[in-house]
Amino acid sequence: MDLTTTTRARVAGKRERTKQQNRLLILQAARKVFAELGYGATTVRDIVRATPLAAGTFYNYFNSKEEVFQAMQDEIALRIRPRLHEERAKARSIEEFILGTFRTFFEYVASDEANFHAIRRNTDTLRVRMDTPEILAGFHELRSDLEEAIANGLFPSLDPDYLMAAIVGVAFEIAERMLRRARPDTEDATRFATALFMGGIKALPTINSGDTA
Amino acid sequence: MDLTTTTRARVAGKRERTKQQNRLLILQAARKVFAELGYGATTVRDIVRATPLAAGTFYNYFNSKEEVFQAMQDEIALRIRPRLHEERAKARSIEEFILGTFRTFFEYVASDEANFHAIRRNTDTLRVRMDTPEILAGFHELRSDLEEAIANGLFPSLDPDYLMAAIVGVAFEIAERMLRRARPDTEDATRFATALFMGGIKALPTINSGDTA
DNA sequence: AAGGAACGTGACGATGCGTCAACTTATCTG
DNA sequence: CAGATAAGTTGACGCATCGTCACGTTCCTT
Numbered sequence: 001m002d003l004t005t006t007t008r009a010r011v012a013g014k015r016e017r018t019k020q021q022n023r024l025l026i027l028q029a030a031r032k033v034f035a036e037l038g039y040g041a042t043t044v045r046d047i048v049r050a051t052p053l054a055a056g057t058f059y060n061y062f063n064s065k066e067e068v069f070q071a072m073q074d075e076i077a078l079r080i081r082p083r084l085h086e087e088r089a090k091a092r093s094i095e096e097f098i099l100g101t102f103r104t105f106f107e108y109v110a111s112d113e114a115n116f117h118a119i120r121r122n123t124d125t126l127r128v129r130m131d132t133p134e135i136l137a138g139f140h141e142l143r144s145d146l147e148e149a150i151a152n153g154l155f156p157s158l159d160p161d162y163l164m165a166a167i168v169g170v171a172f173e174i175a176e177r178m179l180r181r182a183r184p185d186t187e188d189a190t191r192f193a194t195a196l197f198m199g200g201i202k203a204l205p206t207i208n209s210g211d212t213a
Numbered sequence: 214m215d216l217t218t219t220t221r222a223r224v225a226g227k228r229e230r231t232k233q234q235n236r237l238l239i240l241q242a243a244r245k246v247f248a249e250l251g252y253g254a255t256t257v258r259d260i261v262r263a264t265p266l267a268a269g270t271f272y273n274y275f276n277s278k279e280e281v282f283q284a285m286q287d288e289i290a291l292r293i294r295p296r297l298h299e300e301r302a303k304a305r306s307i308e309e310f311i312l313g314t315f316r317t318f319f320e321y322v323a324s325d326e327a328n329f330h331a332i333r334r335n336t337d338t339l340r341v342r343m344d345t346p347e348i349l350a351g352f353h354e355l356r357s358d359l360e361e362a363i364a365n366g367l368f369p370s371l372d373p374d375y376l377m378a379a380i381v382g383v384a385f386e387i388a389e390r391m392l393r394r395a396r397p398d399t400e401d402a403t404r405f406a407t408a409l410f411m412g413g414i415k416a417l418p419t420i421n422s423g424d425t426a
Numbered sequence: 427a428a429g430g431a432a433c434g435t436g437a438c439g440a441t442g443c444g445t446c447a448a449c450t451t452a453t454c455t456g
Numbered sequence: 457c458a459g460a461t462a463a464g465t466t467g468a469c470g471c472a473t474c475g476t477c478a479c480g481t482t483c484c485t486t
Contacts, residue, residue: 054435129342165390169382177378192375196413203412267466
């Protein structure tokens with residue numbers, strides 16, 4: 001059917017396909033090994049051994065286990081970021097903005113719990129949080145969205161940097177506690193976090209007058 | 214002057230003194246090396262090299278670089294925890310409770326900025342947070358204090374677990390942003406975080422009635 | 427079909443790991 | 457005070473991991 005390939009080569013060159021497959025193999029192996037041994041105790045060799053590939057091949061794809069970890073994190077960040085942004089873009093009130101952000105986040109976390117736990121597990125310390133560039137970009141986006149909402153008059157003129165920090169802190173910390181509960185309830189977590197900020201925003205000092213609104 | 218020692222052996226046996234000194238030497242060397250290379254890239258050997266001791270001696274004091282790191286963290290936690298607890302114990306209002314907690318935390322962070330930065334630095338990821346047992350104990354203490362305040366009638370009956378999580382998240386995240394500013398202003402950070410919770414607590418759903426107060 | 431380029435392979439030297447037998451020296455004992 | 461004991465230090469050792477690279481294989485091009 002095609003001038004340059006037999007019928008078995010479907011869509012892309014074989015080179016390209018094995019490249020994608022190898023990358024995937026490594027990521028899947030890493031997810032498994034991280035979950036088993038914990039991130040800290042895992043070595044590049046452990047990941048390679050959980051793979052049919054040779055040690056040298058690993059380094060054609062990643063330079064370290066940290067890079068593998070980041071790739072996993074970034075994958076998550078890229079999946080959730082557009083949803084969060086969209087949710088906030090269509091918000092017509094403070095409540096829609098805040099509630100949409102928290103609900104989307106908590107629902108994602110709950111749906112991807114396995115991934116989250118695998119990623120959090122670590123040998124020597126009980127908990128680890130790493131912010132990759134992609135995740136930091138998500139924080140910046142939240143701040144930009146807040147700045148825009150302030151410019152639009154949707155939000156009072158609060159400190160967008162601290163507000164962003166507070167939202168991020170509450171989101172991650174409550175997500176953690178939520179997952180630890182017997183039956184994680186995303187609506188409960190959403191209600192709590194949203195109410196906190198709905199009430200808080202009213203009381204927060206605006207930037208022009210240093211007093212409560 | 215003493216029956217069992219010469220005048221040079223002052224207060225404790227020499228064994229005991231060198232033990233304390235070696236431990237301190239390792240901790241100081243580690244602080245320096247972590248700050249220079251970042252936690253992730255540091256090896257036990259790097260720490261040992263920054264010390265007059267032999268490799269084997271290191272393992273008489275710590276089993277890994279993680280344990281050294283934890284010891285550093287625990288040291289901080291033990292310094293700040295009593296202050297936070299005391300501040301909350303003497304609080305006669307919600308505002309005193311919240312404000313005391315945040316002010317104490319932010320002031321400590323600002324005063325010990327060097328330590329904080331050294332501890333946060335990491336090679337491959339831009340940020341790391343590790344919760345050691347001692348730090349987790351601090352979180353539990355905060356929750357206990359909240360539960361007691363609720364039992365006393367000082368606080369409405371909110372979800373103490375989520376409230377603790379929210380306070381912790383906001384405290385750490387805002388502290389991070391505060392330190393990043395040109396001139397860290399602990400009062401500004403305290404005002405922001407306190408106002409957020411003072412307003413938020415009013416709006417938060419109480420546990421008995423599932424609605425706003 | 428032949429040449430070239432891309433990529434996988436696994437062995438290699440270098441480095442770090444945790445251990446341990448030998449040594450040093452503080453402390454105890456008589 | 458001298459000898460005995462045991463606490464603590466030392467650095468070399470065997471083993472594992474590191475990242476690299478010369479080589480071989482396979483895909484792609486012409």
